[in-house]
Amino acid sequence: MEIKFNISGINRKELVTAIGELVGKPIIYKGAPTFSYDVGDFTIDKSGTLLFPVKADSDLVSKVITGLSERGLEFDESEMMNKLSIEMPLDGFTEESIVKLEKLISSKASLIKKALGATELTIEKTAATLKFPWFKFPATSDEVAAYSQFISALCSAAKEQKKVTARDRVVDNEKFAFRVFLIRLGFVGEEYKLTRKILLRNLSGSSAYASFHPTKADQDEILVSEVNHE
Known part of the structure; x- marks a missing residue:
């Protein structure tokens, strides 16, 4: 900062x-x-x-x-x-994984912007780090922790996933769609309860099935993600 x-x-x-x-x-x-x-x-x-x-x-x-x-x-x-940034070391990144990171962010750009209250999702590359200047100040320690965990998870996914599609789509239930995304990133369990709450609070809809009827593909995606991260 x-x-x-x-x-x-x-x-x-x-x-x-x-x-x-x-x-x-x-x-x-x-x-x-x-x-x-x-x-x-x-x-x-x-x-x-x-x-x-x-x-x-x-x-x-x-x-x-x-x-x-x-x-x-x-x-x-x-x-x-505009100067509150989360920085991640470049260690472990390749040019390919940086491209995957950009695609991963693009695939959920609308939801990420609304979740964080961000206007842009620019990544700034330095000689040793990647900067994510997406966050507003002041922020509580819980918010900073949640943002740091989110950025870290995005970076890990970009390094580990074999293929990423950069396709941002309109969704009916923002909270459910972003919850699916967070589960895919590994935010499962009691230890991430507060992080999920912070990252979902600005989105509309419900993270539960009760008020949302997901497609078969959505159901399969969330079930597979939950099993893989238990």
Whole structure:
């Protein structure tokens, strides 16, 4: 996660000092080559960008952002909202599996966007990672955990599946359709109950059969998925 502040080196120390006071941690100057400051889980780079991990304490992050704003250190909130990313290492990925990942995402693009409240599902590739900047901030620790599990499952499926079809289709019951997808990704059992709840909450319909009449193919798909992941 990163937040850009419109400051230069001359008043970066003001930003760093304020963060130190708000966090209550010592300020550590890293020197060359980064010329950054570390304050607990927070890093302030040489351009005045505040960086912190997506799993950082959301209450503390909110306290820092509010405190900086009260001190007149403003940021672009619209930009910040688009900067919450989940990153996965490139280890184990091939060009083919990255293409499969893109197809897998495309096949459920409409449902994923609605489930996450995302407008785009862009994947950013760096030298060592894949970035998924799909998520809004602030997010609770439970939400961050659910999002991280979802991205991890997508990546694992892309590496393991032999064939992926990139065909997004309109469904009558969004929750049921996405539940089938989550089961295929391995989200089965009590340990994933909260994750399923978070990922299904923005979708319409019901995840149960009671108000939805799936096709024979849908029934077979969910039964096979449940058996394979028990």
